Amino acid sequence: MENKELIxxxxxxxxxxxxxxxxxxxxxxxxxxxxxEDKSELIDSFYRDLEFGTxxxxxxxxxxxNRMNKYIVGMATQGFANYILKAFPGKQCSxxxxxxxxxxxxxxxxxxxxxxxxxxxxxxxxxxxxPTPEISFAIRHLxxxxxxxxxxxxxxxxxxxxxxxxxxxxxxLAPHDVGIIAEVNKVSIDDxxxxxxxxxxxxxGGEMDWDYIQxxxxxMVDQEVILRNKDLNIVYSPMHGTxxxxxxxxxxxxxxxxxxxxxxxxxxxxxxxxxxxxxxENAEAMTLGMxxxxxxxxxxxxxxxxxxxxxxxxxxxxxxxxxxxNGNQTCMMFCWYIIANKKKLGQLKGNEFxxxxxxxxxxxxxxxEKNGVELRDCYTGFKWIANEIRESEGVKKYIGGGEExxxxxxxxxxxxxxxxxxxxxxxxxAAWAKDNGKTLYDLLMDIYVEYGFSYEYTINVxxxxxxxxxxxxxxxxxxxxxxxxxxxxxxxxxxRDWSVLEQTNADGSKEKLVQPATSNVLQWFCxxxxxxxxxxxxxxxxxxxxxxxxxxxxxxxxxxxxxLNGAKAKVEEIKKSLGLD
Numbered sequence: 001m002e003n004k005e006l007i008x009x010x011x012x013x014x015x016x017x018x019x020x021x022x023x024x025x026x027x028x029x030x031x032x033x034x035x036x037e038d039k040s041e042l043i044d045s046f047y048r049d050l051e052f053g054t055x056x057x058x059x060x061x062x063x064x065x066n067r068m069n070k071y072i073v074g075m076a077t078q079g080f081a082n083y084i085l086k087a088f089p090g091k092q093c094s095x096x097x098x099x100x101x102x103x104x105x106x107x108x109x110x111x112x113x114x115x116x117x118x119x120x121x122x123x124x125x126x127x128x129x130x131p132t133p134e135i136s137f138a139i140r141h142l143x144x145x146x147x148x149x150x151x152x153x154x155x156x157x158x159x160x161x162x163x164x165x166x167x168x169x170x171x172x173l174a175p176h177d178v179g180i181i182a183e184v185n186k187v188s189i190d191d192x193x194x195x196x197x198x199x200x201x202x203x204x205g206g207e208m209d210w211d212y213i214q215x216x217x218x219x220m221v222d223q224e225v226i227l228r229n230k231d232l233n234i235v236y237s238p239m240h241g242t243x244x245x246x247x248x249x250x251x252x253x254x255x256x257x258x259x260x261x262x263x264x265x266x267x268x269x270x271x272x273x274x275x276x277x278x279x280x281e282n283a284e285a286m287t288l289g290m291x292x293x294x295x296x297x298x299x300x301x302x303x304x305x306x307x308x309x310x311x312x313x314x315x316x317x318x319x320x321x322x323x324x325x326n327g328n329q330t331c332m333m334f335c336w337y338i339i340a341n342k343k344k345l346g347q348l349k350g351n352e353f354x355x356x357x358x359x360x361x362x363x364x365x366x367x368x369e370k371n372g373v374e375l376r377d378c379y380t381g382f383k384w385i386a387n388e389i390r391e392s393e394g395v396k397k398y399i400g401g402g403e404e405x406x407x408x409x410x411x412x413x414x415x416x417x418x419x420x421x422x423x424x425x426x427x428x429x430a431a432w433a434k435d436n437g438k439t440l441y442d443l444l445m446d447i448y449v450e451y452g453f454s455y456e457y458t459i460n461v462x463x464x465x466x467x468x469x470x471x472x473x474x475x476x477x478x479x480x481x482x483x484x485x486x487x488x489x490x491x492x493x494x495x496r497d498w499s500v501l502e503q504t505n506a507d508g509s510k511e512k513l514v515q516p517a518t519s520n521v522l523q524w525f526c527x528x529x530x531x532x533x534x535x536x537x538x539x540x541x542x543x544x545x546x547x548x549x550x551x552x553x554x555x556x557x558x559x560x561x562x563x564l565n566g567a568k569a570k571v572e573e574i575k576k577s578l579g580l581d
Contacts, residue, residue: 049072
């Protein structure tokens with residue numbers, strides 16, 4: 001589309017926001033965009049409508065159709081309410097509404113609650129900020145038909161978002177996501193019922209916290225290990241977010257007594273003043289925790305992101321220095337411990353299964369196969385892990401699942417990633433390691449020696465705005481039309497294209513792939529075990545490359561540095577071959 005045509009379309013859409021249906025602050029902001037000779041902000045704000053992606057509705061806060069504001073939230077909620085009432089005709093429907101620490105979070109949550117109640121839907125509104133997994137738990141616990149959590153998870157401070165949940169406590173999947181979007185697209189601003197029915201809004205808080213914490217204890221594997229190591233020295237940070245009360249309480253309920261918090265990051269603040277970005281994947285965000293851990297000679301440092309669905313773990317390496325355990329390693333350790341210790345305690349009955357996402361380390365597959373436990377692959381996004389739990393409910397037992405982006409769920413009372421439960425479990429694992437004269441780092445080395453060294457590396461190519469979205473789309477098209485002949489010198493054994501559910505082998509033969517839907521993901525699997533996955537992010541303006549490099553020569557912990565350095569050199573070769581250097 002020509003730039004002039006695009007600008008004209010954006011101007012036309014923007015002028016609709018100058019009507020009396022919008023407040024004065026919004027109208028002034030839109031008028032300023034229209035008056036500005038530089039039309040980049042206007043285009044980014046109005047070139048599209050925010051859409052449900054892998055994490056729901058998420059965007060930069062501000063005026064416009066491509067921004068998070070009370071009108072976009074309002075129209076989304078009105079459409080969601082219309083869909084719920086159609087899906088459950090004749091029923092007194094109810095929903096759970098929560099929010100995290102982000103700026104405008106409470107305002108958005110109250111807007112959502114008012115609109116649902118104005119449509120005759122009962123609303124259980126959390127009295128203040130709560131973790132994402134607790135919202136999922138509450139939907140199931142209260143028997144609600146749906147829920148909304150206002151959060152942008154680990155995104156930068158200028159973002160907010162809106163996660164839509166269905167009656168199983170999981171984020172919305174097809175056909176409901178498509179149905180909700182269809183209803184939302186029918187809604188104009190004048191259709192939104194902003195005036196709430198206070199009689200249908202029920203505040204919830206402390207009692208639900210108690211029930212949730214009791215449920216989290218079901219993720220415990222071996223209480224005796226905890227009792228023997230109740231003085232495990234733990235440092236925790238909520239990164240200014242929703243884990244600040246729940247997670248220390250949960251840890252104490254498991255039996256841990258020596259818990260320290262990072263005081264500067266216990267302050268609720270949507271501007272996240274102590275970090276560049278409140279993302280546990282970024283080492284910088286863990287700096288204050290490691291500083292306190294050093295001062296207190298802690299055994300480990302843990303953190304949750306603002307909505308407390310992801311976790312980060314820092315432990316001491318062989319040199320006694322702090323080392324961040326990445327998301328793949330975290331998921332791998334959880335799966336190993338759950339299998340090994342449930343097996344030892346006679347808790348495995350033969351009908352259990354684990355789930356990982358297709359971009360998460362293949363070492364987990366080796367662990368599961370060696371121990372006779374079923375492992376399932378699914379797409380990125382925890383709604384797909386929840387879908388596997390739902391499909392097997394009452395038939396097979398879910399014992400854990402996770403993804404490389406620092407999310408894990410060790411029990412099935414929640415249907416989203418759960419950092420309170422996962423943090424309690426990683427502390428149990430650290431206690432088990434200590435009971436056996438080891439650290440978490442030692443355990444990680446043991447897993448590599450038994451199952452093979454693996455190094456995972458993620459490359460994020462950020463391309464914001466309309467031009468960025470077009471560029472990302474073109475990159476995916478180029479990879480499909482002009483596929484690489486090798487990856488960093490490694491011969492390709494087969495390619496998986498999840499957009500057509502097809503695997504193409506080196507000899508040209510094809511196999512069908514099985515998933516409940518298609519997804520815009522490409523994967524190259526090499527003969528030496530190298531795996532490269534590429535996918536556009538569903539929640540951020542970026543395209544992501546997931547690299548996994550193997551080295552079967554690691555025979556002891558002493559080989560780790562050599563294997564790691566070799567893998568890092570391989571990463572540079574892969575970057576060059578994909579044009580990412």
